[in-house]
Amino acid sequence: MASVTTSSGIIRKNILWLSAFIMAVLIIPHNAVGQDNFITNIQNRTTQSLNGKWKYVMDQYETGQIGFSPIYRNAKPKDKSDRVEYSFDYAQNLWVPGSWNSQKEALYYYEGSIWYRKTFDFQPKLKNSRVFIYVGAANYKTTYTFNGRRLGYHEGGFTPFSFEVTNLIKDKDNFLILGVSNSRESDYIPGKVTDWYNHGGITRDVYLVEVPQTYIDDYFLYLDKASLNSKKKTIQGSIQLKGKDLPDHATISIPELKISKEVKLDENGAAKFTLESGKLSLWSPENPKLYKVTLKAGDDEISDKIGFRTIETKGKEILLNGEPIFLRGISIHDENPIRRDRAHSIDDAKLVLGWTKELGCNFARLAHYPHQENIVRLADEMGILLWEELPLYWGIEWSNDKVLEKAKTQYSEMIRRDKNRASSIIWSIANETGPTKARNAFLTAVAHHVREQDPTRLLSAACKKDQAVDGHPDSTYVVSDPIGKELDIISFNEYLGWYGGSPLECRKKTFVIDYDKPVIVSEFGGGAIQGFHADSLTRWSEEYQEFMYKENIAMFDRVPGLSGMTPWILVDFMSPLRQLPDVQDGWNRKGLVSETGAKKKAFYILQDYYKRKKKEYQK
Ligand code: GCB
Numbered sequence: 001m002a003s004v005t006t007s008s009g010i011i012r013k014n015i016l017w018l019s020a021f022i023m024a025v026l027i028i029p030h031n032a033v034g035q036d037n038f039i040t041n042i043q044n045r046t047t048q049s050l051n052g053k054w055k056y057v058m059d060q061y062e063t064g065q066i067g068f069s070p071i072y073r074n075a076k077p078k079d080k081s082d083r084v085e086y087s088f089d090y091a092q093n094l095w096v097p098g099s100w101n102s103q104k105e106a107l108y109y110y111e112g113s114i115w116y117r118k119t120f121d122f123q124p125k126l127k128n129s130r131v132f133i134y135v136g137a138a139n140y141k142t143t144y145t146f147n148g149r150r151l152g153y154h155e156g157g158f159t160p161f162s163f164e165v166t167n168l169i170k171d172k173d174n175f176l177i178l179g180v181s182n183s184r185e186s187d188y189i190p191g192k193v194t195d196w197y198n199h200g201g202i203t204r205d206v207y208l209v210e211v212p213q214t215y216i217d218d219y220f221l222y223l224d225k226a227s228l229n230s231k232k233k234t235i236q237g238s239i240q241l242k243g244k245d246l247p248d249h250a251t252i253s254i255p256e257l258k259i260s261k262e263v264k265l266d267e268n269g270a271a272k273f274t275l276e277s278g279k280l281s282l283w284s285p286e287n288p289k290l291y292k293v294t295l296k297a298g299d300d301e302i303s304d305k306i307g308f309r310t311i312e313t314k315g316k317e318i319l320l321n322g323e324p325i326f327l328r329g330i331s332i333h334d335e336n337p338i339r340r341d342r343a344h345s346i347d348d349a350k351l352v353l354g355w356t357k358e359l360g361c362n363f364a365r366l367a368h369y370p371h372q373e374n375i376v377r378l379a380d381e382m383g384i385l386l387w388e389e390l391p392l393y394w395g396i397e398w399s400n401d402k403v404l405e406k407a408k409t410q411y412s413e414m415i416r417r418d419k420n421r422a423s424s425i426i427w428s429i430a431n432e433t434g435p436t437k438a439r440n441a442f443l444t445a446v447a448h449h450v451r452e453q454d455p456t457r458l459l460s461a462a463c464k465k466d467q468a469v470d471g472h473p474d475s476t477y478v479v480s481d482p483i484g485k486e487l488d489i490i491s492f493n494e495y496l497g498w499y500g501g502s503p504l505e506c507r508k509k510t511f512v513i514d515y516d517k518p519v520i521v522s523e524f525g526g527g528a529i530q531g532f533h534a535d536s537l538t539r540w541s542e543e544y545q546e547f548m549y550k551e552n553i554a555m556f557d558r559v560p561g562l563s564g565m566t567p568w569i570l571v572d573f574m575s576p577l578r579q580l581p582d583v584q585d586g587w588n589r590k591g592l593v594s595e596t597g598a599k600k601k602a603f604y605i606l607q608d609y610y611k612r613k614k615k616e617y618q619k
Pocket of ligand 1: 568
């Protein structure tokens with residue numbers, strides 16, 4: 001009898017679970033793959049920080065949003081006989097922003113879901129405002145809920161998202177619950193395998209934001225290329241409002257340029273405009289001049305600091321403000337090696353851009369995904385040009401239309417965030433992806449999408465080079481990737497002396513580039529343990545890396561149209577691919593600076609080369 005009761009009990013229980021699961025699937029709105037309409041220019045909005053300690057509940061089997069009591073309901077037992085199988089109140093804390101892996105030993109290798117809860121009271125700072133939650137980034141997929149209601153989800157680990165809570169927020173005891181999963185899937189961007197650490201969690205700032213009922217949702221200001229050579233410069237711009245009661249005009253002012261212009265908004269709250277300026281100081285690495293721009297419309301007013309420059313190519317040259325420039329660059333990951341965490345603060349940005357400047361760079365490649373906004377804004381102030389990219393990296397499902405949609409959304413988000421930054425000059429659409437029919441079609445669609453969103457910047461991709469191509473001797477590397485026709489700059493990664501071959505072979509190599517376009521060497525390098533000294537043919541020694549840099553740099557002088565380089569990489573970075581004991585120990589050692597901040601010998605080789613290059617271009 002007992003066993004009969006038990007098995008029927010199990011059946012009943014399973015039926016209940018199943019129906020709850022079906023209900024959940026039907027009821028939960030699957031409304032967003034990602035969204036490209038977050039609140040922009042968050043630094044200059046009215047905000048309340050939600051950073052700090054958040055309670056967390058683990059959800060390794062990702063069942064937290066199904067069943068009778070999804071975790072985001074924040075339930076507590078009503079009485080002593082009630083059953084709730086989780087508790088935020090008695091849970092431990094995680095710090096936001098920050099990756100969970102770097103905060104608890106037990107979470108070091110954790111990949112799965114964690115639900116975060118923040119409770120707070122709310123005192124409006126603006127009258128009659130609309131209220132949003134803004135998340136700078138959470139890796140990789142986030143289910144966002146507020147006061148017990150599931151509102152949607154965002155996919156993509158490196159771009160911001162926001163969602164409105166105006167009708168749900170109370171004066172007291174609000175609870176914001178975000179379920180973040182850093183599981184790796186083959187239809188994600190990036191795909192399953194990367195050469196960097198899969199830092200999980202809420203990795204960037206979280207804010208509560210207030211805006212007026214109708215607010216300035218987006219704007220874009222840039223220097224008109226056609227006016228570059230005239231005394232009076234022209235700024236092109238656009239503005240977009242969002243809300244019910246759209247005003248009929250907006251005012252754009254740049255006091256330092258004596259500009260104040262009223263522009264007529266159309267019935268959708270949008271306008272394109274042209275601003276005539278007198279003497280304008282062009283933004284450049286030598287003169288990173290930013291102007292305060294204020295936009296007003298209805299009850300809203302927002303300010304930004306914007307630099308004005310042009311960027312274009314002519315034959316094999318890159319022209320900044322009409323002048324040829326050599327991009328003395330370095331690749332960077334968005335990580336603070338000392339904290340072993342994703343970078344998220346202005347101090348983190350200062351640390352890496354400080355080394356970048358010391359190296360003599362005027363350019364940095366923000367690899368391989370959108371970095372924190374602080375670094376882009378700091379680059380604007382310090383005069384460092386930027387290459388920005390998405391993780392369209394190894395192992396992408398090129399034939400999957402849903403993945404293409406995700407790529408477009410992630411690009412839209414990155415462009416929406418950074419398009420007013422003068423430092424940002426290149427959108428790169430891929431890294432080391434082999435040309436196949438499906439990949440070419442995918443990347444061509446991405447290239448068109450990016451140009452549609454932002455026609456002012458240059459497009460590139462870190463391609464591969466080939467050897468033993470018909471009609472060429474073996475000593476020749478050929479760059480002939482068909483995606484090159486969609487790009488403004490041809491870039492390639494090259495590791496002679498590290499992946500195959502000795503550094504000495506660099507002396508024999510020549511290059512054929514199939515396009516009459518400027519060229520960037522987007523990667524080269526090799527690993528070294530800082531402090532390990534040996535002869536220049538002993539792997540992992542500083543001397544080996546130094547020798548490789550000397551030989552590679554000399555070889556690149558033979559690349560036709562070479563207009564810049566971003567060696568791999570500024571700082572050693574965490575990577576589960578790199579497991580050689582006592583050498584790598586989970587770190588990619590190709591940094592010119594170690595994870596403790598000590599410089600390796602190759603740092604000075606590159607620094608010398610960049611000194612020479614700078615002089616050459618000053619002539
Ligand atoms: C590459 C990849 C980069 C790797 C690097 C390496 O080509 O683009 O993500 O980290 O090589 O160290 O092998």
